[in-house]
Amino acid sequence: MTTTRRPSADDPRVMLDQELGVFEPVPPYPPRTEREAEFYTLGDGEMFINMGPQHPSTHGVLRVVLKIDGENVVDLDPVLGYLHRGVEKLCENADYHQCISQVDPLEYVSSLFNEWGAVLSFEKLLDVQVPRRAEYIRVLSAELNRVASHALFMGWMALDLGGLTPILWSFIERDEIVEMLASLTGQRMLFNYFRIGGVNGDLNHDFMSRLGNWMSRATEQIEANTGLLNENEIFVRRMRGLGTIDTPTALRMCFTGPNLRATGVPFDIRRAHPYSVYPELDFDIPTRDEGDCLARYLLRVDEVKQSLRIIDQCLHQMPDGPIMAKLPRLLRPRPGRAYSAVEGPRGQYATYVMSDGTDQPYRMRIHDPSFIHLQSVGLLMEGNLIADTMAIMASLDPIMGGVDK
Amino acid sequence: MDRRFKARLDARFGEVLRGPIRQRHDETEMRIGPGDVVPVMTALHDDPAFRFEFLADLCGVDTGDVMQAVYHLWSDVTPDWLRIIVDGLSRDDPRVPSLTFLWKGAEWMEREAYDMFGIIFEGNRDLRRIYMPPDYTSFPLRKDFHLPDDAARSPGGGVRHMEQAHLPTDTPAAAIRRTPASRQLPSR
Amino acid sequence: MALTPNHPDEKPATGSLVVADPTDVTEPIVVPNTFWDSTTPGAYTGSLEPDHTHLADFAASGGGRRDDARWSGVLEVIPTKADYVLDLIRMNSLWPLLSGLACCAIEMMSAATSKNDIDRFGHFPFRASPRQADVLIVAGTLTTKMAGPLIRLWEQMPEPKWCVAMGDCTCSGGRYKRSYSTIEGIDRVMPVDIYVPGCPPRPEGLIYAMMKLQQLVKQRRGHWPERAIGPTVPEDV
Numbered sequence: 001m002t003t004t005r006r007p008s009a010d011d012p013r014v015m016l017d018q019e020l021g022v023f024e025p026v027p028p029y030p031p032r033t034e035r036e037a038e039f040y041t042l043g044d045g046e047m048f049i050n051m052g053p054q055h056p057s058t059h060g061v062l063r064v065v066l067k068i069d070g071e072n073v074v075d076l077d078p079v080l081g082y083l084h085r086g087v088e089k090l091c092e093n094a095d096y097h098q099c100i101s102q103v104d105p106l107e108y109v110s111s112l113f114n115e116w117g118a119v120l121s122f123e124k125l126l127d128v129q130v131p132r133r134a135e136y137i138r139v140l141s142a143e144l145n146r147v148a149s150h151a152l153f154m155g156w157m158a159l160d161l162g163g164l165t166p167i168l169w170s171f172i173e174r175d176e177i178v179e180m181l182a183s184l185t186g187q188r189m190l191f192n193y194f195r196i197g198g199v200n201g202d203l204n205h206d207f208m209s210r211l212g213n214w215m216s217r218a219t220e221q222i223e224a225n226t227g228l229l230n231e232n233e234i235f236v237r238r239m240r241g242l243g244t245i246d247t248p249t250a251l252r253m254c255f256t257g258p259n260l261r262a263t264g265v266p267f268d269i270r271r272a273h274p275y276s277v278y279p280e281l282d283f284d285i286p287t288r289d290e291g292d293c294l295a296r297y298l299l300r301v302d303e304v305k306q307s308l309r310i311i312d313q314c315l316h317q318m319p320d321g322p323i324m325a326k327l328p329r330l331l332r333p334r335p336g337r338a339y340s341a342v343e344g345p346r347g348q349y350a351t352y353v354m355s356d357g358t359d360q361p362y363r364m365r366i367h368d369p370s371f372i373h374l375q376s377v378g379l380l381m382e383g384n385l386i387a388d389t390m391a392i393m394a395s396l397d398p399i400m401g402g403v404d405k
Numbered sequence: 406m407d408r409r410f411k412a413r414l415d416a417r418f419g420e421v422l423r424g425p426i427r428q429r430h431d432e433t434e435m436r437i438g439p440g441d442v443v444p445v446m447t448a449l450h451d452d453p454a455f456r457f458e459f460l461a462d463l464c465g466v467d468t469g470d471v472m473q474a475v476y477h478l479w480s481d482v483t484p485d486w487l488r489i490i491v492d493g494l495s496r497d498d499p500r501v502p503s504l505t506f507l508w509k510g511a512e513w514m515e516r517e518a519y520d521m522f523g524i525i526f527e528g529n530r531d532l533r534r535i536y537m538p539p540d541y542t543s544f545p546l547r548k549d550f551h552l553p554d555d556a557a558r559s560p561g562g563g564v565r566h567m568e569q570a571h572l573p574t575d576t577p578a579a580a581i582r583r584t585p586a587s588r589q590l591p592s593r
Numbered sequence: 594m595a596l597t598p599n600h601p602d603e604k605p606a607t608g609s610l611v612v613a614d615p616t617d618v619t620e621p622i623v624v625p626n627t628f629w630d631s632t633t634p635g636a637y638t639g640s641l642e643p644d645h646t647h648l649a650d651f652a653a654s655g656g657g658r659r660d661d662a663r664w665s666g667v668l669e670v671i672p673t674k675a676d677y678v679l680d681l682i683r684m685n686s687l688w689p690l691l692s693g694l695a696c697c698a699i700e701m702m703s704a705a706t707s708k709n710d711i712d713r714f715g716h717f718p719f720r721a722s723p724r725q726a727d728v729l730i731v732a733g734t735l736t737t738k739m740a741g742p743l744i745r746l747w748e749q750m751p752e753p754k755w756c757v758a759m760g761d762c763t764c765s766g767g768r769y770k771r772s773y774s775t776i777e778g779i780d781r782v783m784p785v786d787i788y789v790p791g792c793p794p795r796p797e798g799l800i801y802a803m804m805k806l807q808q809l810v811k812q813r814r815g816h817w818p819e820r821a822i823g824p825t826v827p828e829d830v
Contacts, residue, residue, distance in 0.1 A: 029539070032533055034530045035530045035531035060693070060694065060695065060698070060733075081534075081736075081738050083694060083739070085775055086769070086772035086773050089552065093771070105696050108695065108696035171706035171707065172706070172707050175706075175708045190793065253508075253510040254510030254511065273486070338432070339432055348461060350461060367462040367464070371513060371514075375510055375513045376510070538737075545773055552771050
């Protein structure tokens, strides 16, 4: 089937006296599912608006088709897949060690949790005991990564509402933490630090001095950063009461992490199904009851404070010893299956690995919290304005690398 | 490893299980057939002795012979994760009842399993492709889908139809490796 | 909830793009699995016509190899020192398009914020609209689904425009080189001026790339006469 190619209407030199192709967000085939038919049927006075894969929000390439009635959003259809890189298939052709670095860029802001989820399931398959010092270093670096991720969340939350200053402050915070982690792991972002049976390198002097430096100022710094927003009337009034979700609906939508705790359920995998050395550490699980955007934001601020407590305890209780278990270089686990979940800054990050006895996993399934949370944007958008779409999406804190895998 | 939990599962679901309940580390695993999904999951969700109200994960698996759908559940009556493997889905027409009647959040997970494997979840109102473009004709995570790579065991041998590969201007022609299928591409 | 259907007596708005009846659906597509072959033309990309872009034809026709952005008309008599001034102006205010795709976008944002500041080079305003942008910094993996929209964005940018491929995934496919759904390097679908390797490159690396781009702009090298899709390395770079 040949089609004649007209000059593209996007070429700025073309004079538009010819009829354009219609650039509607409606797909060019008849609807295939009930939901598609229901969504792509316009009521009276409604229209479609496409918030395309490139948009000023910073979450990544997400395309959202909005059905609007004036300024109110009637319905919403997210279209994913613009960042689908085929990680699960690549992991099937890669070693277990290579899989750890393959899962890094999924939730790229909190890479260590991705690695932790993968490494925990591999250790279950191989029945490996991780040395205590390695566990403490894992908890320390992961909680630092959680603080960095939540700092970034605060910046993005404000940026999506239009505030340009908090993102700069968040990035200052994040740059400090990330430089610390770079002196520990060698990389600013996709760390590739955890190994099966331990971690890659021990704590060093540069890291400890930067960490001590940062810890001494951390509390006031966080107070200053969040004080910029918590007392801002525009911010609070825009977010209060927006996107409210209650507990039974949240459980039905399979929410985890801060989004679930903001509805009142104190479910945290570090306490509900403990892993690593979290049973020895003393921290609280903050919850809030309202379930709106403001609650989700304030809850993450509380979580940062709890993370600082954990980091403090790790530093005081750090045992001596090896940082890596003794393992053969070529890893061939027995055939079997393993599932493990960690509490990432966005929710439950889980990995399900099937081994067939060779040195490559047979099936590596990665369960990502952002993917689950993005389903409920349509639910939360009921009756809200277009400008609130970004606020609600930002408060759920999705990372498109994880959503699209 | 919760032995009493295993005993309770055996007592309740013994007839529909397709194999013994296995436990390893902190996971308990049971296998059922696709016809038993709805009664078993409803019982696990509603029965006050089990109260599995949290669906942690839903995925598909291609074992080469059969397909499987794997669910992971969590409840506070047991410290174990519960894994339910719906076994015995045929590779030509894998159909499983959908879990969206219990958990609306399973909708996208089932869409992903359909997109990657072709497993049809009956009752899912929105079973269309989620990652790949809507007109894509293959199911990437199946074991007969080979990566477009020279090293994979694929007759295509590195053909990537979407792109035109251009090499730097001073590459000698002899250095360019040609596979039979890639001779259709424009030569440099 | 917004998912309740319309009242059954209500007629939807007219238009050929609208489905007549909310319950009117076609059969879901069920593709039997046994006959997939990697050599069939739609094996990895599907059967619909791709997004309508004309970039490949435009590159083949040679139209892009003209220098469009010179003074024209009566201003041609201005001696070429004015071109030098024009290039200085351009190089010191290259406004990037906000097109971060994946992890490299975080490092791009980090380069734009206080600690590594590209505002001092004039590059801070990340424009949301391609019509107002000069540079397309492609930061992150380009997948086959996103290639159409990205090429459309590139075409919508008015000349003079430059492209920076940031990160390993855009230079050559990176760690996803063997994947079924990524493009092995954006130079296969767009002309690229600067490649920044790294996974992700440090913000200082991106700053170095922007400074290199400024140098290229000032010296008018590697640009219009030689620009084409594909890796083209100009002389004495």
